[in-house]
Amino acid sequence: MFVDFVSLLLLNMVAGYVLLSLYVYHGLDDPLNRRWTAGFLMVGLVAFIFGGYMALTWPLPGPYSSIFSEMSVMFGVIFLGAGVAIAYGWSLLPVTVVAFFAGAAAVVNGARILNLEITKTPLLAGVGFILSGLAGVLSAPTLRYLRGNRPYRLVAAVWLLTAAAIWAVIVYGEYWMHPGFFAKWVPLVMREAPPVK
Numbered sequence: 001m002f003v004d005f006v007s008l009l010l011l012n013m014v015a016g017y018v019l020l021s022l023y024v025y026h027g028l029d030d031p032l033n034r035r036w037t038a039g040f041l042m043v044g045l046v047a048f049i050f051g052g053y054m055a056l057t058w059p060l061p062g063p064y065s066s067i068f069s070e071m072s073v074m075f076g077v078i079f080l081g082a083g084v085a086i087a088y089g090w091s092l093l094p095v096t097v098v099a100f101f102a103g104a105a106a107v108v109n110g111a112r113i114l115n116l117e118i119t120k121t122p123l124l125a126g127v128g129f130i131l132s133g134l135a136g137v138l139s140a141p142t143l144r145y146l147r148g149n150r151p152y153r154l155v156a157a158v159w160l161l162t163a164a165a166i167w168a169v170i171v172y173g174e175y176w177m178h179p180g181f182f183a184k185w186v187p188l189v190m191r192e193a194p195p196v197k
Contacts, residue, residue, distance in 0.1 A: 004059045005050040009072045010171035012050075016043040016079055017132070017164035025157040028147055033086055040083030048076030063118065067109050071129070074102035078136070096140035103136020121170060128166040135160055 019039045027036045051072025058065040081095040110129025112118075119125040138156070146152045 004065075005054060006060070006064075006068050007171055007174045008050055009047060009054075009068060010167050010174070012043055012046040013072075013075060013132075014164050014168045014171060016047070016075065017135075017160045017167070019043060020135075021157040021160035021164065024142070024160065025153050028143075028153070033089070037083050037087040040079045040086060044076045044079030044081075044083055046076070047072045048080060051076055063112075067113070067129075071102070071106055071109060074098075074105070078102060092143055093140065096143050099136035099139045103133040103139070106130070106133030106136065109133075121173075124166055124170055128163060128170065131159065131163040131166065135163060 019036075023036055023040075027033060030036070051069045054060070054065055054069035055073055058069075060068065078095060078099050081098065082092060084090070085092050085095055106129045110126045110131075110133060113122055113129060114126035116122075135156075142152070142156050146156075
């Protein structure tokens with residue numbers, strides 16, 4: 001039995017994309033911008049710590065550890081960077097540069113998931129990665145050139161909510177399945193040792 005945090009990472013990603021959607025539409029103009037800091041830092045910490053653990057231990061079979069853990073680490077770093085930048089009133093432009101490269105990697109992962117038909121729901125997971133990745137790729141132009149364009153920001157917010165919805169469908173399906181799957185599972189330390197012969 002392996003221990004992984006994919007459900008936690010996906011739930012965290014849902015929360016992160018909803019938060020980012022709200023920030024893109026409301027927060028960029030918020031005179032009390034710092035009030036968004038805690039949300040970004042919370043999402044960033046969960047993604048970085050648990051994604052980092054998985055990246056170091058590779059608990060999942062095949063390519064899954066790489067796809068989910070490494071992308072989670074980058075997601076966490078971006079949200080941590082955004083949280084710190086918002087807290088101190090720094091420019092978010094350097095964060096969007098990192099988001100561009102992480103987003104490009106997410107698009108590649110999404111395309112490869114579709115190509116290889118991996119995961120339980122390859123179409124949803126592939127499209128989820130692609131939408132999430134394109135959000136990162138387009139974050140710099142959104143911030144730099146389209147910040148004052150409310151209709152574009154509404155489209156960006158809906159885009160982010162769509163990515164969140166895809167990840168929500170996947171993760172809540174997993175939470176529905178887990179109690180039945182793990183109903184009889186017992187941790188190794190609680191299992192009876194076989195009789196000595």
